[in-house]
Amino acid sequence: MTHRTPKEINAMNTPVPTPRHRKGALAAFATAAVFALSGCAAYQLPPEPARYTLETQTNGVKTVWQYTSAQVTKDVAPEQQPCTGEVIGTNHEPCRPEPLIFLRYDLDLALDKTAKAGDTHEITITGYYQQSLTALPKVTTLKAEASFDGGKTWHSAATRAQGRNTFSTKIEHPRRDRAADGVALRITASDSEGNTVKQTLPTAYKLR
Structure with a gap:
C-alpha cells in the first residue's frame, strides 16, 4: 500500500x-x-x-x-x-495497495504430495492482488517452465487460459530416476497494466 x-x-x-x-x-x-x-x-x-x-x-x-x-x-x-x-498510528495519508501479482497453485497432487512419473500432469495457477477499492488489473499472460534437474535446465510447458486470472498448464514428466530432485516450476505472468511477476519454486513436488 x-x-x-x-x-x-x-x-x-x-x-x-x-x-x-x-x-x-x-x-x-x-x-x-x-x-x-x-x-x-x-x-x-x-x-x-x-x-x-x-x-x-x-x-x-x-x-x-x-x-x-x-x-x-x-x-x-x-x-x-x-x-x-x-x-x-504514525501516518494517515492517502493509501493504496501496490499492483503486485500474487500466484496461487493447485498442483492436483496425491495424498503423499506426489505426481505420477512418465505422465502428463495438469496444474492450475491463479493470479490475484491485494484488495482495493478501485478496479484491479487482469492477468493476461502466463508462461510456465519446469525443471527436473534442480534448475539447471528448463522446459516450456503448454498453458491455457481458464477464466479470469486463471491458467492451466501441462507438465510432461520424465521417469522418476530422471527427476531425483522432484519438479521445479518457474512461472512468469503479466497483467493488463504491464505489471509482471516471476516466481521460481525449486521443488514444487516430487514424482512417484
Missing part, C-alpha cells in the same frame, strides 16, 4: 516476512514485527511516477515483481487491509 505527501510510503503484502529491495536506489528490509502487526512492510519511494522491482526469497522460493507506481491522491485501501501507518 502507498502513502505520498510528499514522499511515498510503499507497504506491500507478501506471504512471508522476507527482505525485499527496489533496483536502482533504495533498499529496505521488512521486519517480522511489522508483518505480524499489519501483514505489510513499508519503505519510502520518490513521489514521481516510476517503475520498480521488488524481490523476495523464502525457503528457496524466489519471487520478482516489476510494477509501476505513481502519486496517491485518494485512499483506496479497504478497511480489512489498512495501511501500516494507520495500524500503528
